[in-house]
Amino acid sequence: MNESHVLYEVKDNVAVLTLNRAEVRNAFSKEMIALWSSLLERARDDEGVRAIVVTGKGDTFCSGGDIREMAEGRLRSWDMKKFLSEGVHRIALTLDALDKPVIAAINGAAMGAGMDMALMCDMRVCSDRAILAESYIHLGVVPGDGGAYFLPRLAGESKALELLLTGDTIQPEEALKLGIVNKVVEHERLMEETLRLAEKIASKPPLAVRMMKRAVRQARSSSLSSHLEYISSQIALLTETEDHLEAARAFLEKRRPVFSGK
Missing domain, CATH: 3.90.226.10 (2-enoyl-CoA Hydratase; Chain A, domain 1)
Known part of the structure; x- marks a missing residue:
């Protein structure tokens, strides 16, 4: 090659x-x-x-x-x-x-x-x-x-x-x-x-970026009800990530967040 x-x-x-x-x-x-x-x-x-x-x-x-x-x-x-x-x-x-x-x-x-x-x-x-x-x-x-x-x-x-x-x-x-x-x-x-x-x-939270893209892809062939079910599961997973916690802390501390992809 x-x-x-x-x-x-x-x-x-x-x-x-x-x-x-x-x-x-x-x-x-x-x-x-x-x-x-x-x-x-x-x-x-x-x-x-x-x-x-x-x-x-x-x-x-x-x-x-x-x-x-x-x-x-x-x-x-x-x-x-x-x-x-x-x-x-x-x-x-x-x-x-x-x-x-x-x-x-x-x-x-x-x-x-x-x-x-x-x-x-x-x-x-x-x-x-x-x-x-x-x-x-x-x-x-x-x-x-x-x-x-x-x-x-x-x-x-x-x-x-x-x-x-x-x-x-x-x-x-x-x-x-x-x-x-x-x-x-x-x-x-x-x-x-x-x-x-x-x-x-x-520079954005990697896991959220990936799930955002998946959500758009999933919506192409999905009903609204099934998409809402899917997206609620994604949000539930993301709220447990270190990056979500880092984003919230950075907002309160008025600083730029540092995302680890975890």
Whole structure:
């Protein structure tokens, strides 16, 4: 496995994963997919990591699948299904189950599966130079990574269908209006702003952050009554934590709390 295809760095409780195939606009390779999955799992299992940022090297976030490989027909029928289920789907499922917040720093073009990889993250900070597109229709295929699952949950079913069926390019301000990205920032300030958000979240009580994310995920497929039952159990657990006690004491003592994740 070529470990240079995805760079990994941890600083101030934030793990930064950087897609590092700038020479091919960070297009996916089998090695990149496998490495990305394993690094997400590494960040998941590292107690020193409280938030995760995903970005791309150079002027592209991710251009999706490698079109050269598609044109050469390297993956056929069953091989494609296997590649998706054992590779790409592993990223989607890992991100969905991950209880640490993941932020995409969209530094440039995010096309097809590249856009979908950003949609899989919990939040998205977008450069004012970026563009996005669900470009599958231009290649005569459909999103094999969950794009048709994630996009309607952000932009609504009708708008999602329009974007999927036309493959139209989405400019940053339109993406912001549609709720696809959380904020648009000047390109030069992208990582600064993204890391500021990640570090702010990482400074909060880790157990509460994780349970907050789980609560939002649980609510997606839950009735109000079952969600209230679920959330009352989470609150009961959190009130027994050291971090809850620390937060209350810090408030009364008018100081900044120091959270241990216990």
